[in-house]
Amino acid sequence: MQNPHPYRRSSPQPHRPALPGDFLIPGTLLYHKELFMKALLEAVQPGDKDWNLVQAIDPTRLPAHIAVIMDGNGRWADRRRLPRVAGHKAGIGPVRSTVETCARLGVKVLTLYAFSVENWKRPRAEVETLWRLLRYYLKHELPDLQRNDIRLQAIGRLDALPPQVRRELESGVEATSSNRGLLVNLAINYGGRAEIVDAVNAVLDMARLDGSIASLRIDEDLIATNLYTATSPDPDLLIRTSGEMRISNFLLWQIAYAELYVTETLWPDFTRADLLQAVLEYQKRDRRYGGLSGAPAGRPTSGAGAASDDSLIAALRSS
Numbered sequence: 001m002q003n004p005h006p007y008r009r010s011s012p013q014p015h016r017p018a019l020p021g022d023f024l025i026p027g028t029l030l031y032h033k034e035l036f037m038k039a040l041l042e043a044v045q046p047g048d049k050d051w052n053l054v055q056a057i058d059p060t061r062l063p064a065h066i067a068v069i070m071d072g073n074g075r076w077a078d079r080r081r082l083p084r085v086a087g088h089k090a091g092i093g094p095v096r097s098t099v100e101t102c103a104r105l106g107v108k109v110l111t112l113y114a115f116s117v118e119n120w121k122r123p124r125a126e127v128e129t130l131w132r133l134l135r136y137y138l139k140h141e142l143p144d145l146q147r148n149d150i151r152l153q154a155i156g157r158l159d160a161l162p163p164q165v166r167r168e169l170e171s172g173v174e175a176t177s178s179n180r181g182l183l184v185n186l187a188i189n190y191g192g193r194a195e196i197v198d199a200v201n202a203v204l205d206m207a208r209l210d211g212s213i214a215s216l217r218i219d220e221d222l223i224a225t226n227l228y229t230a231t232s233p234d235p236d237l238l239i240r241t242s243g244e245m246r247i248s249n250f251l252l253w254q255i256a257y258a259e260l261y262v263t264e265t266l267w268p269d270f271t272r273a274d275l276l277q278a279v280l281e282y283q284k285r286d287r288r289y290g291g292l293s294g295a296p297a298g299r300p301t302s303g304a305g306a307a308s309d310d311s312l313i314a315a316l317r318s319s
Helices: 034-041 051-056 073-079 084-090 092-105 117-121 124-147 163-175 192-209 220-224 272-284 303-318
Strands: 065-069 109-116 151-155 183-190 237-240 259-262
Touching (some): 073 084, 084 124, 092 109, 117 124, 117 183, 151 163, 183 192, 192 220, 237 272
Parallel strands (some): 065 237
8 A cells, every 4th residue: 555645754753751661781670770870970979069959860750852942141141231142152051061961861852942033133243143152152062062972953944044154053963963862952043833834834845746735634743743853752841941931932833741840040040950950840740641640541431430420411401
């Protein structure tokens, strides 16, 4: 039978929460928690302010994908009576710390909202400074990315980037393409709505090419496999700094079931401790995906559950 969706990209394997049995050393019945926290434990010492936070993390319940809206650079600078560009420069350190901590922690994917499609509205001098900072990051952080087996990827409408920025970005992506550790997605000239539009247009374009446009049926899976992040699991945890309670057009499709964590901390002040605190808060959440905690899927057909349903229906009919 012919594939009804020849234009469907390879679908990523859905991820699930890690289970204790996943971490058993072959040939033994021993569960070694330290195997998955070793790299992070080596970075802290008893007495450090982060030590207790690291010790409290359950390595079997780590988010596979963390997404971050890095907000507050401008306010950080304003409070210090500095130009806004000073806030952007101060934000480089937290990027480095967050990438390093996620790699040590064993997170699979980290997506950073670096530049939105709306950010072009900012003053030209500020935008050009952002491009210079991106090039600086790519140049100076590449050795550390390689040393820590971190793979870099860029998502967004990259064709609109300044040519020099795009070349250096592509060079960094290519240089780290064989790495197999943490995947860092830099969302640049990115918008969630634009991504969905691009995914639908990609499906339509491929259907026109193979002559199947008349019979095309678009479903959720078809869109998901044509998103910029098609090869990554959806985010489990979305962190936003600076206290703003909005999504800002970021990963609109992918965060349908993500846990949201908002901190008042401005991005330049965001530390390893802040990230670890977000992960601990995530581990306290009960992720039900629309179901009930500990309850089997489906509607009960007998017993107390069914009786309660019958009572509810009767009450509704009489109202």
